[in-house]
Amino acid sequence: MQTDQSLSSLTVSRPELLVEGDDAAFRAMLHNLLAFSSRLEQIRARFAAFIGLTGPQYTILITIRQLQKAGQVGVGTVAEHLALTPTFVTNETKKLVEAGVIEKVPDPNDMRRVKLTVTARGERLLRQLAPVQQEINDQLFEPVTPENFALLRGLAADLRESAEKARALSDYLVAQAEVAK
Template identity: 45%
Template sequence: MARQKTKSERNQIPRRHDGAKPKGSLPLTVTRPELLNDDTDRDFRKLVHNIFAFMARHEAIRDGHARQIGLAGIEYTILISIGHLALDGDVNVKTVADHLHMSGAFITTVTSKLQVLGLIEKTQDSVDRRRISLAITEKGKFLLRSLAPYQREINDVEFAALGKEDFQFLSRILEALIVSGDAAVALQRYKASIKNDSKVA
């Protein structure tokens, strides 16, 4: 006569064999071996979701900096970018657009608002009249100087986990990811255009 299982044995969840796919497993979202661990993309998904989580916090902090001086987040970003880029020479719409990886049309719209607020000034290039130089006014510099003590305290806490080598490594990685990200966006748009063309045909 077969032995009856105890209550603990009946409630025990059977273990799956090593190498077997878990029930209801999802398809891989990447295929590069460098991004896989034990033939799964779980570490990759964790990285992507952590990026989302950090960017949400960073954007909240950026918006908080902006509120301190009465600006929207993107207005503050463009204002301080003009100030830092000016340390290397003349600044124009293309300079800012390239620096922030945004469209020139968008930068033009935001800088026009900053000009109305009296925070930047636009001057026409004496040689190329199509080119408009951007510079922060004294009012704009005053706002950034008044923000700096608050800003330093918050930024030091946000990036407290980074040592000097970590910071330099992360900076290099982000620059490389922006380049590969641009390539991925271009590929995605191309595939979308093919899909739309096939619908029309």
């Protein structure tokens, strides 16, 4: 049986995240996710460097490419999709325009907004990257099977949503702790 002291040192309290009342498995999983995230960032930086961009610029470029298939893409759409600030996306899209990989044109329906599209140069660079990206992504996700891919996709979406809520909660709790000092 756990003492009040041992319960207070747990990093989670939900029974689904405890194994025999201990959070060691949760912590190990979290560290694995952090390591995976770090590797994703490093790989993204290499993809970006391959086409002469920074990691965030590459991510914005491929997001514009993906979203433009469904219709017009603006800064706000990209920012929301990537959980970034519109100001950051605006600054990075200026650099992408200068690099000649996207273009910004005024939205004919609202002249305060711009429409973002990938240029022919941007498409060419992404096509050049594709074989390298394909090989690396195949290796990166080698353990994924058709059965657990569906689970992984759903879990990733759910974790993204819960992460937004947890970030807001952390902002609140940190602010409360600062007030209490």
